[in-house]
Amino acid sequence: MLQLYAHPFSSYCQKVLIAxxxxxxxxxxxxxxxxxxxxxxGLKRRWTFAQFPLxxxxxxxxxxxxxxxxxxxxxxxxxxxWIPDSxxxxxxxxxxxxxxxxxxxxxxVSVFDALRPEGSRDPFGVDKSLSTLRAAYDxxxxxxxxxxxxxxNDFTLADCAAAPSLFYADWVEEIGPARARLAAYxxxxxxxxxVARAVDEGRPYRSFFPLGAPxxx
Ligand SMILES: N[C@@H](CCC(=O)N[C@@H](CS)C(=O)NCC(=O)O)C(=O)O
Numbered sequence: 001m002l003q004l005y006a007h008p009f010s011s012y013c014q015k016v017l018i019a020x021x022x023x024x025x026x027x028x029x030x031x032x033x034x035x036x037x038x039x040x041x042g043l044k045r046r047w048t049f050a051q052f053p054l055x056x057x058x059x060x061x062x063x064x065x066x067x068x069x070x071x072x073x074x075x076x077x078x079x080x081x082w083i084p085d086s087x088x089x090x091x092x093x094x095x096x097x098x099x100x101x102x103x104x105x106x107x108x109v110s111v112f113d114a115l116r117p118e119g120s121r122d123p124f125g126v127d128k129s130l131s132t133l134r135a136a137y138d139x140x141x142x143x144x145x146x147x148x149x150x151x152x153n154d155f156t157l158a159d160c161a162a163a164p165s166l167f168y169a170d171w172v173e174e175i176g177p178a179r180a181r182l183a184a185y186x187x188x189x190x191x192x193x194x195v196a197r198a199v200d201e202g203r204p205y206r207s208f209f210p211l212g213a214p215x216x217x
Contacts, residue, residue, distance in 0.1 A: 003030050005053070007033060008201040008202045011108075012052070018196055023078025024078055025072060069160060072177065080154055080155065103165035140185075159189065166189060170186060
């Protein structure tokens with residue numbers, strides 16, 4: 001049985017949960033919460049950086065969301081082709097990197113800054129990250145195709161990355177009506193039943209969001 005160390009409110013965990021649920025892949029959910037300190041201890045034992053999610057497959061540790069989904073695709077394939085062959089696959093990989101590096105990681109700068117103790121905040125760094133996030137939105141607005149998904153007709157790895165990225169990023173810096181194509185893509189993602197499940201399972205933890213979760217979505 002696969003095991004996934006994860007928390008339902010974590011954006012990167014949602015990326016992998018979406019792939020697991022969409023494929024109907026069975027796994028044991030090792031919840032990283034206060035009620036299960038043994039799971040946090042297990043995570044720390046298995047991965048120097050204790051970042052999550054973390055997959056265990058037959059005793060082998062697999063870390064980093066994209067390699068986790070690649071591992072699932074190779075060894076536990078389901079109905080979804082997460083990384084298609086050829087040029088489409090290369091586009092999927094690029095978009096996966098785009099959402100992780102320019103949307104997800106950029107958005108978390110503001111989130112982590114809000115968690116810093118008073119006096120150690122970095123407004124300059126936050127401003128810079130917000131400007132990068134706006135540039136990422138503009139790039140997506142100009143370059144996303146007609147969809148319905150990031151790389152065309154099929155829901156791929158790129159959409160697993162896009163869903164939690166855009167879900168939370170819009171809370172940090174609204175996409176806004178001027179970026180209609182991107183806003184419509186985010187709305188399509190949130191209407192996808194598996195993404196909606198990820199959002200719903202994270203709903204009880206919204207008070208954890210340090211910037212104040214908006215009263216929507
Ligand atoms: N590049 C990593 C990022 C994982 C990540 O940043 N996870 C967050 C939770 S969403 C985390 O572990 N935060 C706690 C920490 O960094 O100590 C991946 O793709 O798995």
